[in-house]
């Protein structure tokens with residue numbers, strides 16, 4: 001969906017089913033996502049797959065895309081794993097005119113910053129996601145990352161070397177701390193599952209926005225959190241939104 005079509009989505013984007021029933025406008029939603037914290041936003045099929053044909057896009061509809069755009073446009077930084085950047089073919093992270101106006105009113109930069117997470121640094125520094133980014137992207141990697149790749153990416157991004165966590169990748173807590181040290185208090189992560197695993201493993205994720213796409217996907221698609229040791233994290237439902245058969249649940253991890 002283009003920025004123009006996002007703008008064309010009418011004011012009342014969702015029906016709120018919880019806590020109190022009513023309509024929710026884009027402005028109201030954008031304001032709630034200004035709350036600081038580390039928040040994930042992922043879309044899943046009813047049967048728990050994150051992908052159709054290897055990508056999240058196949059599960060998303062225009063209202064889900066509008067919601068994604070709202071959540072993004074309230075964020076200071078978008079934290080994304082390299083696997084997701086490669087699979088989904090990210091372009092430069094920028095918001096539309098309405099988003100820029102909201103951000104200026106909230107005292108934010110015009111656009112969210114991208115923070116890519118990678119150990120291998122197998123990221124193309126000539127891609128538009130870096131070259132055309134309106135805000136200088138960050139690349140979060142491990143100490144010991146290939147030096148020539150660090151140098152190449154430093155041409156287009158701020159590269160931050162961080163200590164490895166349990167699995168040998170960037171520690172989820174260290175990644176969040178590095179973003180906060182740079183003044184980024186509203187951290188939105190779009191995954192993927194390996195990155196979410198690193199965040200959950202170190203108790204560095206505060207909230208999960210889950211879009212339930214009304215499809216049964218089958219296949220072998222991934223689930224939302226991978227790699228963290230099996231341990232129950234309880235969650236509290238903050239809100240439940242509905243548009244036709246699409247549900248968007250906001251959970252706070254307790």
Ligand SMILES: NC(=O)c1ccc[n+]([C@@H]2O[C@H](COP(=O)([O-])OP(=O)(O)OC[C@H]3O[C@@H](n4cnc5c(N)ncnc54)[C@H](OP(=O)(O)O)[C@@H]3O)[C@@H](O)[C@H]2O)c1
Pocket residue numbers: 041042043044049050051054055056059080081082083084085087088117118119120121122141168169170171172190191192193194195196198222226
């Ligand atoms: N439905 C949805 O909302 C949604 C959202 C996101 C992704 N997805 C899907 O999920 C699939 C990708 O899954 P994935 O688990 O591979 O995603 P991912 O977490 O984005 O990618 C894994 C890769 O990202 C880097 N990475 C992640 N965490 C890291 C850490 N702590 N330290 C260092 N590097 C880290 C590594 O890159 P290097 O190999 O470069 O070291 C790793 O190989 C795709 O099919 C994508 O479409 C779906």
